[in-house]
Amino acid sequence: MKSLRRRPFLGIREKMILCCILSTIITIVFSDLVVYWIYQKDITEKEFFYMEDGNQILSDNIDNLISTIEEKLVAELEYCAVFSYQDDLSNLYVADVMRSLKRLVTLMKMRGTNVKSIYILDQYTCSYFYDTKEELQLEDFKEKTVYQEIRDNYKTMFPRQGSTLWRSFPDNPDEIYLIKHYIHSETTDYKGVVCLTFDKDYFHTLLGEHDFSSIIYDENGYLLYCSEDLRSSLHSEDDSVRDQYLISSTSVGKRGWTLEALVNRSTILARTKSLAGILLIVELVVLIGVIFVIAYLFRGMLGNILALDKSFRDINAGKPVDHIIPRTGDETAYLCHQFNTMYEELTQSVEKMAQDSTLRERAEYNALLAQMNPHFLYNTLESISSMAKLSGQEEIVRAIHMLGYLLRASINGSTQKIPLQEELLYIRYYLELQKLVTGGSRLEWDISIEPGTEQYLVPKLILQPVVENSIIHGLHLIEDDGIIVITSGKKNKCLILEVYDNGEGTRQEEIDRILSEEGQEDSRHDRAHIGIRSIQKRIHILYGPEYGMQMESSPGNGMIVRIILPLEKCEEENA
Numbered sequence: 001m002k003s004l005r006r007r008p009f010l011g012i013r014e015k016m017i018l019c020c021i022l023s024t025i026i027t028i029v030f031s032d033l034v035v036y037w038i039y040q041k042d043i044t045e046k047e048f049f050y051m052e053d054g055n056q057i058l059s060d061n062i063d064n065l066i067s068t069i070e071e072k073l074v075a076e077l078e079y080c081a082v083f084s085y086q087d088d089l090s091n092l093y094v095a096d097v098m099r100s101l102k103r104l105v106t107l108m109k110m111r112g113t114n115v116k117s118i119y120i121l122d123q124y125t126c127s128y129f130y131d132t133k134e135e136l137q138l139e140d141f142k143e144k145t146v147y148q149e150i151r152d153n154y155k156t157m158f159p160r161q162g163s164t165l166w167r168s169f170p171d172n173p174d175e176i177y178l179i180k181h182y183i184h185s186e187t188t189d190y191k192g193v194v195c196l197t198f199d200k201d202y203f204h205t206l207l208g209e210h211d212f213s214s215i216i217y218d219e220n221g222y223l224l225y226c227s228e229d230l231r232s233s234l235h236s237e238d239d240s241v242r243d244q245y246l247i248s249s250t251s252v253g254k255r256g257w258t259l260e261a262l263v264n265r266s267t268i269l270a271r272t273k274s275l276a277g278i279l280l281i282v283e284l285v286v287l288i289g290v291i292f293v294i295a296y297l298f299r300g301m302l303g304n305i306l307a308l309d310k311s312f313r314d315i316n317a318g319k320p321v322d323h324i325i326p327r328t329g330d331e332t333a334y335l336c337h338q339f340n341t342m343y344e345e346l347t348q349s350v351e352k353m354a355q356d357s358t359l360r361e362r363a364e365y366n367a368l369l370a371q372m373n374p375h376f377l378y379n380t381l382e383s384i385s386s387m388a389k390l391s392g393q394e395e396i397v398r399a400i401h402m403l404g405y406l407l408r409a410s411i412n413g414s415t416q417k418i419p420l421q422e423e424l425l426y427i428r429y430y431l432e433l434q435k436l437v438t439g440g441s442r443l444e445w446d447i448s449i450e451p452g453t454e455q456y457l458v459p460k461l462i463l464q465p466v467v468e469n470s471i472i473h474g475l476h477l478i479e480d481d482g483i484i485v486i487t488s489g490k491k492n493k494c495l496i497l498e499v500y501d502n503g504e505g506t507r508q509e510e511i512d513r514i515l516s517e518e519g520q521e522d523s524r525h526d527r528a529h530i531g532i533r534s535i536q537k538r539i540h541i542l543y544g545p546e547y548g549m550q551m552e553s554s555p556g557n558g559m560i561v562r563i564i565l566p567l568e569k570c571e572e573e574n575a
Contacts, residue, residue: 020294021290024287028286040268040269043268044265044268048248052250052261054211054212054261055214055259055260055261056250058208058210058214059252062206062252063253063255066166066255070164072113073194073196077194082100082104082120083122083184083191086123086191105118114205115196116198116202117129117136117141117197118194118195119138119150119195119197121150121195123192144171144172145172146167150193150195154193157179158181162182164179165180166178166179166218167224168224174199174201175197176199176200176224176225177197178198179195203225204227204228207225210261212248212263213227213230214226214259214261215230216258218257219255219256221258224257244264244265244266245265246265305335308324308339311343315343324339399432399436402429402432403433416459417457417458417459418457418460419454419456419570420449420454420458420497423462424449424454424463424486427463430467431445431467434471445483445485447486449487449488450488450490453488453489453495454488456568456569456570458495459535459538459542462497462535462538462539465531465532466532469531470484470501470559473503474502474504474559478502482501482502484499484500484501485499486498486500493567494565495567495568496562496564497563498561498562499560499563500561501558504555504558505556505557505558505559506553506554515549532549535563536549539565549561549563
């Protein structure tokens with residue numbers, strides 16, 4: 001009974017389109033937040049740096065302007081001789097004092113200091129007042145907090161003689177007062193207290209126009225001046241109001257005043273609103289475009305995938321499969337072509353399975369026949385050896401024994417690696433046979449093995465082609481005293497085998513050509529070196545390209561063949 005296969009609520013096409021759209025939206029929103037945060041932070045930092053620089057410059061200007069006003073006041077007080085009446089009280093006339101006050105105010109205005117009114121309290125506690133608009137009298141001035149402050153505290157309010165204070169009081173927030181403890185410059189006698197009244201608009205003129213609002217606190221931390229737009233905020237009882245502003249604070253000279261520059265954070269952030277609107281419009285357009293592009297691209301790509309899905313299901317059900325025609329030229333089209341090729345190869349493979357099975361059985365049979373011939377030759381040598389032994393031919397027996405040992409080693413394919421001491425035994429038998437063939441003293445050898453290296457594994461018959469090469473190519477012209485030296489040693493965690501002969505040698509370029517895997521093997525001379533190349537290839541296959549053979553020679557100086565192998569002990573010793 002076939003199971004009922006329900007169509008999923010969302011297919012792969014709908015899922016991929018939905019995932020891409022959601023990914024795009026999430027990416028856009030995340031990018032917006034990052035860009036908005038970075039832009040907002042950058043604007044805030046730049047605004048704060050600008051405020052700090054501007055506030056420092058403004059602080060220096062205020063200090064210079066205030067110092068100039070104070071110096072002008074002292075100079076004009078002495079020039080106008082405001083307190084000269086104290087030298088002869090018998091000739092005191094109030095009208096003369098008022099004229100000197102009026103003259104003082106006039107001169108101050110002429111020098112750019114816009115004084116609104118002036119009040120003095122002399123050393124005899126006599127009070128005099130002059131208003132530039134002549135709207136206020138002394139009695140009106142006495143109702144102000146500044147008068148009470150001077151009258152009650154004129155002896156203690158000044159930190160030292162001759163000092164100057166600037167004050168502002170809540171009852172008249174639009175006025176700033178300069179209060180001077182005046183002493184004569186020559187006699188240093190105390191003359192009285194001078195209070196000049198300035199309008200805050202004049203103080204605003206001194207500060208100049210800036211992109212930020214300003215607040216000045218006196219040396220006691222009391223408000224001295226603030227910009228018009230900050231007055232309502234400063235009178236608010238909510239302490240969090242100041243958190244709405246970006247504030248930079250600096251000191252004004254050595255007066256102990258504090259000058260603050262303030263910019264409303266909403267003003268700074270308003271600059272980012274235009275950016276947010278532009279980003280939103282652009283991203284909506286991009287999102288709509290992305291949706292259309294995704295739908296167009298997926299229509300072809302997913303069509304190829306759905307065609308592959310149908311073909312695989314037909315194969316699984318044993319139905320015939322139609323050739324897939326790709327709808328697009330992307331990677332999915334490559335998959336479709338590969339599927340078509342795979343299906344064709346699969347069909348051909350099914351047809352050839354029977355043929356492959358027959359050929360495999362024939363190959364195994366031929367391999368058994370090929371292996372029979374060496375075994376037959378080995379068994380025949382054993383029979384000849386027995387017959388020679390019965391006849392007393394010991395040299396023939398020994399030669400056949402060595403040849404049989406070498407033959408057994410060549411046909412035994414159970415292992416590719418043997419201990420070095422076993423490999424050297426093969427070489428000794430081989431050299432003995434070569435000595436019998438070449439005769440007499442023409443060939444000698446010396447095998448010097450470093451203690452402890454004889455148990456390390458080496459590829460089987462790795463030395464025989466090297467020794468054969470030395471005999472055939474190195475010692476073939478030497479009639480006597482030909483020698484081959486074989487050594488072993490350890491260096492840098494490697495087993496080093498060296499084969500040296502005192503033959504005729506050859507050029508190093510020829511040696512490099514022999515070792516090259518790209519060397520030609522067509523000529524008879526090159527075929528004699530196939531064994532050398534096979535050693536190099538065997539070592540690379542077994543251990544990697546960092547191991548192998550090195551050959552050094554020059555004409556008339558013999559040859560050194562160096563075989564570099566990793567240190568690998570046999571399993572019996574490791575156990």
